[in-house]
Amino acid sequence: MKKTALCLIMVFLVMLMAACGEKTREEAAQDLMDKVEETESYKAKAKMTFTTGETPQEYDVEVWHMKPHYYRVHLKHAEDKQSQMIIRNDEGVFVLTPALNKSFRFQSDWPSNGSQAYLAESLVKDIQEDKEAVFTEKEGQYVFDTKTRYKHQQMFPLQQVIFDKKTLAPTDVKVKDEEGNVKIELSFSEVDYKASFEKSDFNLEKNMMGAQLEMPVSGDGEETEEWAVLYPTAEIEGAALKEEKEVNTDNGSRVILTYEGAKNYTIIQEKLDAAPVMLTTSEATGEIADLGFAVGAMTENSLEWTYNGVNYLLASNDLTEEEMLEVARSVQGSMIK
Numbered sequence: 001m002k003k004t005a006l007c008l009i010m011v012f013l014v015m016l017m018a019a020c021g022e023k024t025r026e027e028a029a030q031d032l033m034d035k036v037e038e039t040e041s042y043k044a045k046a047k048m049t050f051t052t053g054e055t056p057q058e059y060d061v062e063v064w065h066m067k068p069h070y071y072r073v074h075l076k077h078a079e080d081k082q083s084q085m086i087i088r089n090d091e092g093v094f095v096l097t098p099a100l101n102k103s104f105r106f107q108s109d110w111p112s113n114g115s116q117a118y119l120a121e122s123l124v125k126d127i128q129e130d131k132e133a134v135f136t137e138k139e140g141q142y143v144f145d146t147k148t149r150y151k152h153q154q155m156f157p158l159q160q161v162i163f164d165k166k167t168l169a170p171t172d173v174k175v176k177d178e179e180g181n182v183k184i185e186l187s188f189s190e191v192d193y194k195a196s197f198e199k200s201d202f203n204l205e206k207n208m209m210g211a212q213l214e215m216p217v218s219g220d221g222e223e224t225e226e227w228a229v230l231y232p233t234a235e236i237e238g239a240a241l242k243e244e245k246e247v248n249t250d251n252g253s254r255v256i257l258t259y260e261g262a263k264n265y266t267i268i269q270e271k272l273d274a275a276p277v278m279l280t281t282s283e284a285t286g287e288i289a290d291l292g293f294a295v296g297a298m299t300e301n302s303l304e305w306t307y308n309g310v311n312y313l314l315a316s317n318d319l320t321e322e323e324m325l326e327v328a329r330s331v332q333g334s335m336i337k
Helices: 002-019 025-038 120-129 204-214 321-331
Strands: 041-050 057-066 070-077 083-089 092-097 102-106 134-138 141-147 158-164 170-176 182-192 240-249 252-260 265-271 279-283 287-290 295-298 302-307 310-315
Touching: 025 120, 025 134, 025 141, 070 204, 083 204, 092 204, 120 141, 120 158, 120 170, 265 321, 295 321, 302 321, 310 321
Parallel strands: 102 279
Antiparallel strands: 041 057, 041 182, 057 070, 070 083, 083 092, 092 102, 134 141, 141 158, 158 170, 170 182, 240 252, 252 265, 265 310, 287 295, 295 302, 302 310
16 A cells, blocks of 8 residues: 555656656747747847957947837947947937947838847747747756848858746857858847836937947047058959059048959948038938948948948949858958958
8 A cells, every 4th residue: 555655656746847847849939939028128238249250259239129119229349449229219220320420221120120139039039930940948048049030041040049947038149150150149148128218218319429428538639540441351253352442532531442253342441530410321222231340231232331430332233142241241350451
């Protein structure tokens, strides 16, 4: 009798442990979806590292989100003065460059048009849409290996996303190329699902002024500091630098790099001064292009971005959008031909 009772107790304990054990992929994904749906607003901070160029680039990222469509993503370079901000409000989607007092307006459905590694709801959507995602649960974490939803998915098709099992907040994201090499890595230091905002927190002028106040004060003579011409390191169909021409402008000089080969393209670089009043440029046909070290504007035949006060314009009738992104990402950090 005692032996039978002991067996029943053991069976009960095994069943209890199984009930309290690891969750399935579907259960964990549903937990994350429920958390996103019940959250009205949140604030997140992360360290983001890009290894798409010759040298890794580190950024501090701060995200504000309030339903239904208010966003503020502030990207600040860990060392340089480079700072950019993506804002979505009732007026549209904007990319702000505080150092130049300039913003681009986009006709875009960002951020719902693809993966956004720094947005919790975007990561959850990646998991939901990948029915072949690999799920593991370990040490209080939910770990998902999924496909991404980037427009140019072949560049960064894979990612690993880790969530804290208790808070259901993202802790780490690793975006990878086809070979599994990590190209973009995020480490979240804070995710506050109880943060609250007002519509005015996403005002364009207010955020431009706030970002400018955070910028380091320039020293005397720094405005006229020499700037270095940067050269792409990406090898596109054997294209080589054919001509480098410097043109004088009212504000200084403009450098034009012409590359020729199986596919031709031109890169124009020009040092810019900050506008006396905030300048907003409409780019009706442009899309936001995330280069890692900067946020640019992409059309079918061009890609424009700003880095450290220098404006870059890549133009080509031969390059695909993927190749333009590859060339642009390789310009950052390269100081040699």
